[in-house]
Amino acid sequence: MAISRKLGMLIVCGVPAIIGGGILYGFFHSYTPVIVYEIILALCAIGFISK
Helix, strand or coil: CCCHHHHHHHHHHHHHHHHHHHCCCCCCCCCHHHHHHHHHHHHHHHHHHHH
Protein backbone atom coordinates (compact mmCIF):
# COMPACT_ATOMS: atom_id res chain seq x y z
CA MET A 1 0.00 0.00 0.00
CA ALA A 2 1.35 3.42 -0.94
CA ILE A 3 2.36 5.88 1.76
CA SER A 4 -0.14 8.45 0.49
CA ARG A 5 -2.97 5.96 0.91
CA LYS A 6 -1.82 5.14 4.46
CA LEU A 7 -1.71 8.83 5.36
CA GLY A 8 -5.16 9.32 3.87
CA MET A 9 -6.51 6.51 6.01
CA LEU A 10 -5.01 8.13 9.11
CA ILE A 11 -6.74 11.39 8.25
CA VAL A 12 -10.04 9.58 7.75
CA CYS A 13 -9.59 7.96 11.18
CA GLY A 14 -8.54 11.27 12.74
CA VAL A 15 -11.75 13.13 11.96
CA PRO A 16 -13.98 10.76 14.01
CA ALA A 17 -11.41 10.93 16.80
CA ILE A 18 -11.74 14.70 17.08
CA ILE A 19 -15.51 14.91 16.66
CA GLY A 20 -16.31 11.77 18.65
CA GLY A 21 -14.01 12.82 21.46
CA GLY A 22 -15.82 16.13 21.75
CA ILE A 23 -19.21 14.43 21.77
CA LEU A 24 -18.11 11.98 24.46
CA TYR A 25 -16.71 14.78 26.59
CA GLY A 26 -19.99 16.66 26.19
CA PHE A 27 -21.97 13.67 27.43
CA PHE A 28 -19.75 12.52 30.29
CA HIS A 29 -17.78 15.69 31.25
CA SER A 30 -14.77 13.45 31.86
CA TYR A 31 -11.70 12.58 29.86
CA THR A 32 -11.70 8.88 30.78
CA PRO A 33 -14.27 7.81 28.13
CA VAL A 34 -12.53 10.06 25.60
CA ILE A 35 -9.18 8.36 26.22
CA VAL A 36 -10.75 4.90 25.92
CA TYR A 37 -12.45 5.94 22.65
CA GLU A 38 -9.19 7.36 21.29
CA ILE A 39 -7.30 4.17 22.16
CA ILE A 40 -9.90 2.03 20.39
CA LEU A 41 -9.73 4.22 17.30
CA ALA A 42 -5.93 4.16 17.35
CA LEU A 43 -5.93 0.35 17.48
CA CYS A 44 -8.37 0.21 14.55
CA ALA A 45 -6.23 2.66 12.55
CA ILE A 46 -3.10 0.61 13.22
CA GLY A 47 -4.98 -2.51 12.15
CA PHE A 48 -6.03 -0.93 8.85
CA ILE A 49 -2.60 0.46 8.11
CA SER A 50 -0.74 -2.76 8.90
CA LYS A 51 -2.68 -4.65 6.20
